[in-house]
Amino acid sequence: MGQNDLMGTAEDFADQFLRVTKQYLPHVARLCLTSTFLEDGVRMWLQWGEQRDYIDTTWSCGYLLASSFVLLNLLGQLTGCVLVLSRNCVQYACFGLFGIIALQTIAYSILWDLKFLMRFSRTSWARL
Numbered sequence: 001m002g003q004n005d006l007m008g009t010a011e012d013f014a015d016q017f018l019r020v021t022k023q024y025l026p027h028v029a030r031l032c033l034t035s036t037f038l039e040d041g042v043r044m045w046l047q048w049g050e051q052r053d054y055i056d057t058t059w060s061c062g063y064l065l066a067s068s069f070v071l072l073n074l075l076g077q078l079t080g081c082v083l084v085l086s087r088n089c090v091q092y093a094c095f096g097l098f099g100i101i102a103l104q105t106i107a108y109s110i111l112w113d114l115k116f117l118m119r120f121s122r123t124s125w126a127r128l
Contacts (some may be wrong), residue, residue, distance in 0.1 A: 037100070046075070051070045
């Protein structure tokens with residue numbers, strides 16, 4: 001009987017908690033899902049010069065093209081996050097954020113960076 005009372009109390013508490021927070025949970029979930037993009041967009045804004053110089057140095061593409069790339073990244077990430085959080089054009093925003101990931105993978109040479117990939121696989125295996 002003691003265990004049933006404890007389970008009943010826990011279920012009542014969970015039901016009450018969900019009733020109170022139910023309207024906020026979707027917004028918090030969206031914020032958690034887009035937090036990486038928000039952080040990266042704000043970091044690009046704050047470190048504009050370093051990002052531009054890195055792209056210019058890595059790709060030897062010139063000041064204008066490097067600035068355009070950083071601007072595209074910045075606007076793509078922040079616009080996608082705002083659209084997802086406001087629940088406007090969510091499907092297009094997700095496609096845009098996926099495109100930013102693909103663009104960054106190529107531009108920052110992440111796909112061919114063995115050290116980065118090995119770090120990822122090591123942390124993935126450690127979780128298993």
